[in-house]
Amino acid sequence: MRVIAGVAKGRRLRALRGRTLRPTADRVKEALFSMLQSRFDLEEAALLDLFAGTGALGIEGLSRGAARAVFVEQDAAARRVLEANLALCGFAARSRVLPLPARRAISELGARGERFAGALLDPPYGRGLADAALSQLAAAGIVQPGGWVAVEHHLDDVLAKAYGPLQLTATRRYGKTAVALFTDLRMVEQAAAS
Numbered sequence: 613m614r615v616i617a618g619v620a621k622g623r624r625l626r627a628l629r630g631r632t633l634r635p636t637a638d639r640v641k642e643a644l645f646s647m648l649q650s651r652f653d654l655e656e657a658a659l660l661d662l663f664a665g666t667g668a669l670g671i672e673g674l675s676r677g678a679a680r681a682v683f684v685e686q687d688a689a690a691r692r693v694l695e696a697n698l699a700l701c702g703f704a705a706r707s708r709v710l711p712l713p714a715r716r717a718i719s720e721l722g723a724r725g726e727r728f729a730g731a732l733l734d735p736p737y738g739r740g741l742a743d744a745a746l747s748q749l750a751a752a753g754i755v756q757p758g759g760w761v762a763v764e765h766h767l768d769d770v771l772a773k774a775y776g777p778l779q780l781t782a783t784r785r786y787g788k789t790a791v792a793l794f795t796d797l798r799m800v801e802q803a804a805a806s
Contacts, residue, residue: 613625613627613638613666613668614638615671615672615675615701616638616641616642616645616672616675617642617645617672617675617676618672618674618675618676618677619675619702620671620674620675620701620702620703621675623700623701625666625667625668625671625697625700625701626666626693626696626697626700627666627693628665628666628689628690628693637786637789639786640764640786640789640791641668641669641672643784643786643791644669644762644764644784644791645672645673645676647762647782647784647791647793648730648760648762648793649676651760651781651782651793651795652729652730652760654673654676654677654678654729654730655677655678656677656678656679657673657677657678657679657728657729657730658678658679658680658681658682658727658728658729659673659674659678659680659681659682659728659729659730659731659732660681660682660684660721660728660730660731660732660754661673661681661682661683661684661731661732662684662714662717662718662731662732662733662734662735662745663684663685663714663733663734663735663736663741663745664683664684664685664690664694664709665685665690665694665734666690666693666694666697667683667685667693667694667697667698668697669732669734669762669764670683670707670732671697671698671701671703673730673732674701674703674706674707675701675703678706678729679706680706680707680708681703681706681707681708682707682708682709682710682721682726682728683698683707683708683709683710684709684710684712684714684717685709685710685711686711686712686713686714688711691709691711694709695709714735714741714745715744715745715748718745718748718749718752718754719748719752721752721754722752722753722754726754727753727754727755727756728754728755728756728759729755729756729759729760730755730759730760730761730762731749731754731755731759731760731761731762732761732762733745733746733761733762733763733764734763734764735765737765737766737768737769738766738768738769740769742763742765742769742771743769743770743771743772746761746763746771746772746775746778746794747775749761749775749778750775750776750777750778751776755778755796756796757777757796757798758795758796758797758798759795759796760793760794760795760796761778761793761794761796762791762792762793762794763791763792763793763794764789764790764791765789765790765791765792766788766789766790767785767788767789767790769790771792774794775794777796777797777798778794778795778796779794779795779796779797780792780793780794781793781794781795
C-alpha cells in the first residue's frame with residue numbers, strides 16, 4: 613500500500629497484519645482520485661475520511677493538495693497505524709483523528725458546524741454502513757454545497773441514487789469493488805434558479 617501521487621508519492625504506508633481491515637487496492641485508489649480530480653479541485657480542500665482504517669484515502673487526498681483532513685476510526689490498533697502513517701508522510705499537523713464510530717463523529721462534527729469539501733467512505737462491506745453514513749451525512753449538512761462524497765463499496769451493497777442534496781453522479785466497478793461518487797448539487801441548483 614503506497615501513496616500514488618503528490619508530495620508523498622511513493623511512500624509505503626503501514627498496514628495492520630492479520631486483521632479484518634480491507635485496505636483500498638492501489639488501482640482502485642488511483643482510479644478514485646483520477647475521477648475526483650477530473651471533477652473537483654482538491655487544492656486547499658477540507659476532507660473527511662470516515663471508516664479511515666490506516667488512513668490511505670485521506671492521506672492520498674492530503675498528498676494531492678488538500679489543506680486538512682479529519683480521520684474517523686474507532687479501532688485503537690488501526691488508529692495507531694493511522695497516526696504512524698500521518699507522521700511518516702509529514703501530515704500530522706494538517707490532520708485530526710477522531711476515535712469515534714462514524715455515526716457519532718458525523719453527529720458531533722455537524723453539531724460543531726464543521727463543513728467539508730469532500731468525504732471519503734470505505735466502510736466494512738455487507739453491513740449497510742455506507743447507506744447509513746450517506747443518509748446521516750446528508751441530514752447533518754457537513755458536506756458543502758458543490759462538495760462530494762466518494763464511497764468504496766461491494767457490488768452487492770445497495771446505495772440509493774440520492775440522499776437529500778447528495779446525488780449519485782458517477783460509478784465505477786473494479787472486480788467486486790465499486791466506487792460511487794455523490795455530488796451535493798445545491799450550488800448547481802441555486803445557480804440555475806438565479
